[in-house]
Every structure is written in structure tokens, then in C-alpha cells.
Amino acid sequence: MKRRINQALLLLPVGFTLPAQAQEKAPKPNLLFIMADQWRGDALGCIGKEPVQTPCLDKLASEGVLFTNSISCYPVSSPARGILMSGMYPMNNKVIGNCNSETAPYGVELPETARCWSDVLKDQNYRMGYIGKWHLDSPYKPYVDTYNNRGEVAWNEWCPPERRHGFDHWVAYGTYDNHLRPMYWENTAPRDSFFYVNKWGPEYEVDRAIEFLSKQKESSSPFALVVSMNPPHTGYDLVPDKYKAIYKNLDVESLCKDRPDIPSKGTKMGDYFRNNIRDYYACMSGVDENVGRLVEELKRLNLFDNTIVVFTSDHGICMGAHNSAGKDIYYEESMRVPVIISWPQQLKPRVDNHTMIAFGDMYPTLLSMMGFSKEIPQEVQTFDLSASILSGKDNKKIVQPYYYVQPNNPTTGYRGLRTPRYTFAVHATDGKIDRTVLFDRNKDIYQMNNIAAENPKLIRSLKKQLKEWLIQTGDPFAAYLPEK
Incomplete structure (x- = not known):
């Protein structure tokens, strides 16, 4: 599959890159890519549609570009991440469903041969770090002995170094939803040498990210760091009490009053929404505080101005809306995701209500913004929206595809x-x-x-x-x- 597909079919713009001379003279930008899991697109305080408190992300949005119409083309964890990493849609990147023991017989995992954006940056002499949830490897027997591998379906798997696509600093896991006692594999640790941490996942991951950033002054190379936090994924109640306290008195019925998509109280999905929404918001406020810690560290180290900071999510979640607890559906609660991109040296702060940038579009878009458009592999199918982002001109004629595949x-x-x-x-x-x-x-x-x-x-x-x-x-x- 060639990258130069006819983008006019979906009314998409031609990619924009900085002039070659400017690219050569300008120092290479750093990249800090922060993603949460299962964060709905409207759930930011600065958007004003949901009563969630996100002061740190609101500040980041005020310093960069806030996209209010961004989506996930395949609103399920592994497929969304597969598109992000490979730049190809699921029938081409093999990640047509969640990576687990049920889909393993169908080869559902990110191929080692895929040339990911991280491979490109590694070849450009970037320091490469990945911290947090990965979920792109197929479990195999004997399964790793974690709680989520002991039921009928095994979910969690170690990622061997040769499958990490350029990331040599590694503090990560496959998928694991005990947010208050997360587990990780570190750098050269073998499959049977994972460890647990008695700390809330996002807090620990930002601790480790700060360690990574602190070593940047010793390096002559730019960095690319992914911090992949699991909350506000399911396990909503597994969040420190200080964040729960923020929403203790939230009037949940007021949220439901004018929402015909939320079933009534006393129904299965209506009660599911009401029982979980406070903790869902609490997870978000906790993630927000830790994103703030990370951004402040960038500023303290004088790295912020020439670092592209991205905050986004792999998909949203219905959480009872439309009688669905999940996300693998075309409703806005599932498809819409937050996207904030900050780069003070190149981007003027603004709100973009039109550009429908998708989670997977980050691959060619960010590489082009960073000056590496010529390094984007021909196989990449997602869209380079750098022209709209760098120019500040809203693109109102974008159509994005939607996928959901039964792996079996x-x-x-x-x-x-x-x-x-x-x-x-x-x-x-x-x-x-x-x-x-x-x-x-x-x-x-x-x-x-x-x-x-x-x-x-x-x-x-x-x-x-x-x-x-x-x-x-x-x-x-x-x-x-x-x-x-």
C-alpha cells in the first residue's frame, strides 16, 4: 500500500512542511507525547461541556492549539494505538482488534517489521523513551502471571526489545488496570522480571518521565518521550481519595437531565453511568495534575519552548450512554478525543473547532512538523495535517474514516x-x-x-x-x- 493515495477522496489537504533551508538551520524540536486511555473529547474544563476540573490541561490548551473536533478512527485501545504507531489502518497494520489470547490466533499485534514514527526518530538520533501502557503484543503461553492473565482471556504481555520500535528507555507494560498498584517491565528486564509499584500509575509514570527529562542536559540529541497513562480507563474507582473528594458533591442527575442518550435511573446502563461518572472525572483530575507536573518540569529545564507537547487519548467511552458501557461504536462519546498541541516556538495559541485530526494522524503530522516529511514511509496511510496546524488556517472540508472489525x-x-x-x-x-x-x-x-x-x-x-x-x-x- 502506497502512501500517495488519492486524498481528494476524503477532501483532505496536501501536507505542509517548513522550507528545507529553515529545517536545516532550526534545532530539531523535542517531542513529549502524553496520552490517557478512554478520555472523552468534551471532558476538559476549558471546553465547558462537562463538569470536570482540568486546570493544568486548560493552561496547556491556552498555550497551544486546542482541537475540539478530534476523533479516534477505531475507538478501541490496541487498534487505535496500532494506527498511531504504524500510520496504517487496521487491515494493513494487522491490529484489527484488542491484543489478547482470543485474537492471538489471528496474528493481532503490531508487526516487528512495521516502520513506526518512533523508528524514524530513532534513526534521526533522538533519545527515545516510552513509559506506561503499550498493549500492542499478543499474549502467548505460558502466560505472564498477572491477574488479568488468569481468566478465560489473557490480556497482558511483555514487549521484547526487538519489538519496541526504537524506544530504548522502557518502563512499560502491555495492559493492566490496577491503577493503584501498577506493574512494569524496565529496559533490559526479561519477561519474568516485572515489578509492582505501590503508587497511582500516572504519578509513578510522571516520576519516571521527570527522571528521563533530567538527563536531557547531558545529551546532545533531542528527545521523543511517550507517557501513556491508563486512567481514566475502566477501574474508575482505583484513584486516590484526594481526587474523588473533588466530585463528592457533584449533582449527577443534573448531568442526565438534558441528555436523551443517557438511560433513566433504575436501568442497567443508566445506573452504570450514575455510579461511575464521579470516579471517571476524578481519574481525569488526577491525570491532569500529573500532566501539569510534567509540563512544569519542561519549563524548569528550559525545554518547553522547543518541545512539541501533545495531549490526547486513544478513544472515548460511552459509559452507559446509548445503552453501551463500551467504546467500540460510532457515537461521539466513543469517537471524540481531546487533542492539545503546544509548541511555543512555532504555534500561536488558538482554538480549532474544525480540523478533524484523528489519533492516528499524529504519525505523519508530527514528523512533518518536526522537519522529517521526507522520512515518512510510503506505506503510511493516515493524514498529514501539518499545513492546517502550522498555518493556523482552519480546514473545514475534512472527512475521516471509521473502523470496527471482528478479528475472528x-x-x-x-x-x-x-x-x-x-x-x-x-x-x-x-x-x-x-x-x-x-x-x-x-x-x-x-x-x-x-x-x-x-x-x-x-x-x-x-x-x-x-x-x-x-x-x-x-x-x-x-x-x-x-x-x-
Whole structure:
């Protein structure tokens, strides 16, 4: 699959890069990529739509670009991360579902042969660090002896050094949801030598990230550091009491009053939302405080101005909305993610309400911003939005694809497009289209009314556009869509 696919199919911009002469003269920027897991796009205090307190992220947003219309193309942990790291969509990068023992027989893991953005930066002599959740390796027997490998499905796995894609500083794990006693493998530690920490995960990870940054003064190379925090992922209550106290008196019913997508009290999913939302916000406030610690350390070390700082998430979460506890669905609560990009030397602070940058678009976008557009592999399929970000000109004509695949049966699942106005998706079972979804988010912000049947002309147009896109990206799902 070649990178130079016809982006006009999705009305996407041509990439922008700094002039070659400027790239040569300017010092290479550092990169600090911070991601939380399962953080909904509207859940930032500065956006004002959810009653969550995030003062540190609000400050970071005021110093950079806040994207309010950003998404995850595949709102599930491993697939989203696979797209981010490889720059390819799931049918090409092999991560078509979560990495666990059920999907292992289908080869669901990030290939060692993939050329990730981290491989590119390693080859450019960057110091490379990864701290936190990875979740891109398939578990194999005998399973690592952790609690989440002892049930019917094994989830957690060690990542051997040869599969770390350029990251040589490594304090990470596969997936593990005990946020108050997390576990990690460190650098050269073998598979059976993980360790536990009696500290809340984000706090410990930022401690280790600060250690990494403190050594930067000893290096002549720039750095690229990923800090991948698990909260606010499930395990919402596993958060220090000081953050829970912030939301002790939150009136949850007031959140539900004007939300038709949240089921009523006394229903299974209605109660699920009400029982978990306070702790979900508490996790966010805890992550926020630790992001603040990390950014302040950058400033203390005089690294902030020439460091691209990204805060984002792999996907959101319905948490009971639309009668779904999960995230593998086309609703806004699931697809929308926060994105903040700060780079004081190059970016003027602003709010971007239009650019639909996706989680996986970070691969070519960041490399281009950093001056390495020529190093982006031909196989990369995600979109270089550096032109819009660096110029400050909003791009209002972006369409992004949507994916959900059944790993045990790739002929079953969803594909779709999210336009500035519409959310469109089709579902196939065993290769036959059996459901079509269309929401007009301008008129129906909570996506309560499927209007596909009333809009046959629009559906035909979107199906044609989707089919052409799937053909361009080598997705066999294209064969399930009609020619006309």
C-alpha cells in the first residue's frame, strides 16, 4: 500500500512542511507525547461541556492549539494505538482488534517489521523513551502471571526489545488496570522480571518521565518521550481519595437531565453511568495534575519552548450512554478525543473547532512538523495535517474514516465516514451489508435519530465515497458495498 493515495477522496489537504533551508538551520524540536486511555473529547474544563476540573490541561490548551473536533478512527485501545504507531489502518497494520489470547490466533499485534514514527526518530538520533501502557503484543503461553492473565482471556504481555520500535528507555507494560498498584517491565528486564509499584500509575509514570527529562542536559540529541497513562480507563474507582473528594458533591442527575442518550435511573446502563461518572472525572483530575507536573518540569529545564507537547487519548467511552458501557461504536462519546498541541516556538495559541485530526494522524503530522516529511514511509496511510496546524488556517472540508472489525471474522464489522456534519456507517455480517446508520450531528447532537432511510441520495453518495476510500487503502470490505 502506497502512501500517495488519492486524498481528494476524503477532501483532505496536501501536507505542509517548513522550507528545507529553515529545517536545516532550526534545532530539531523535542517531542513529549502524553496520552490517557478512554478520555472523552468534551471532558476538559476549558471546553465547558462537562463538569470536570482540568486546570493544568486548560493552561496547556491556552498555550497551544486546542482541537475540539478530534476523533479516534477505531475507538478501541490496541487498534487505535496500532494506527498511531504504524500510520496504517487496521487491515494493513494487522491490529484489527484488542491484543489478547482470543485474537492471538489471528496474528493481532503490531508487526516487528512495521516502520513506526518512533523508528524514524530513532534513526534521526533522538533519545527515545516510552513509559506506561503499550498493549500492542499478543499474549502467548505460558502466560505472564498477572491477574488479568488468569481468566478465560489473557490480556497482558511483555514487549521484547526487538519489538519496541526504537524506544530504548522502557518502563512499560502491555495492559493492566490496577491503577493503584501498577506493574512494569524496565529496559533490559526479561519477561519474568516485572515489578509492582505501590503508587497511582500516572504519578509513578510522571516520576519516571521527570527522571528521563533530567538527563536531557547531558545529551546532545533531542528527545521523543511517550507517557501513556491508563486512567481514566475502566477501574474508575482505583484513584486516590484526594481526587474523588473533588466530585463528592457533584449533582449527577443534573448531568442526565438534558441528555436523551443517557438511560433513566433504575436501568442497567443508566445506573452504570450514575455510579461511575464521579470516579471517571476524578481519574481525569488526577491525570491532569500529573500532566501539569510534567509540563512544569519542561519549563524548569528550559525545554518547553522547543518541545512539541501533545495531549490526547486513544478513544472515548460511552459509559452507559446509548445503552453501551463500551467504546467500540460510532457515537461521539466513543469517537471524540481531546487533542492539545503546544509548541511555543512555532504555534500561536488558538482554538480549532474544525480540523478533524484523528489519533492516528499524529504519525505523519508530527514528523512533518518536526522537519522529517521526507522520512515518512510510503506505506503510511493516515493524514498529514501539518499545513492546517502550522498555518493556523482552519480546514473545514475534512472527512475521516471509521473502523470496527471482528478479528475472528473480518467479513463482519463496521466501516464508515465522519464528515463535518454527518456520522455515516455501514455494518456487514459475513460480507453482507445489513445495517446503515446516518446521524445529522448539527440537528441531532446526541445521535438519537438514524435518518439513513430518509436520505437515500446522500447514502448513495457516502457509500460511493467510502467504497473508493476502502479500495484505495486496500480494505477488502470494499467488495461488500454496491457499485452504485
